[in-house]
Amino acid sequence: MAALRQRLPETEIDVRKGGKLGIAGAPIPGQCLISVVQNGSAADKAGLRPRDVVVEIDGQPVPDFNTCTELIGRHGPGEQVELLIERPQLDGTAARFRRTVELGGW
Numbered sequence: 001m002a003a004l005r006q007r008l009p010e011t012e013i014d015v016r017k018g019g020k021l022g023i024a025g026a027p028i029p030g031q032c033l034i035s036v037v038q039n040g041s042a043a044d045k046a047g048l049r050p051r052d053v054v055v056e057i058d059g060q061p062v063p064d065f066n067t068c069t070e071l072i073g074r075h076g077p078g079e080q081v082e083l084l085i086e087r088p089q090l091d092g093t094a095a096r097f098r099r100t101v102e103l104g105g106w
Helices: 002-007 065-073
Strands: 023-025 034-037 053-057 080-088 094-102
Touching: 023 065, 053 065
Parallel strands: none
Antiparallel strands: 023 034, 053 080, 080 094
8 A cells, every 4th residue: 555655656546345235436525426326236225325415424424435435334244224315305405314224345
C-alpha cells in the first residue's frame, strides 16, 4: 500500500474491509446519494435503488458517502444494520422508510 501511495500521490486510495452494502456513490457534501446498486448485493436484496439517499445507519446520521462507507465498515459480513432511506417520488416529494439489511462481504 505504501508503494502504491508513493507512486500515485494525487490518488485517493479507498481500502475497504468488513461488511459490504453494495452501493456506489459520489462524494457529494450533505448527502449520501446512491448512484449504483450492485446486482445481488445486500442493498439490492433490500430493494435500494439509484437516486435513493442513505439518511441514517443504525440511528447515526450519514452526511456523505464516506461516512456511509465508514459506518458500514464497522460491521462484518452477515451482520445486520438498519438504514433510513429517502426516496424521491414522482410528485417531487420524498418518502422515507427503514430497511434492515444483512451485509455481504468483500
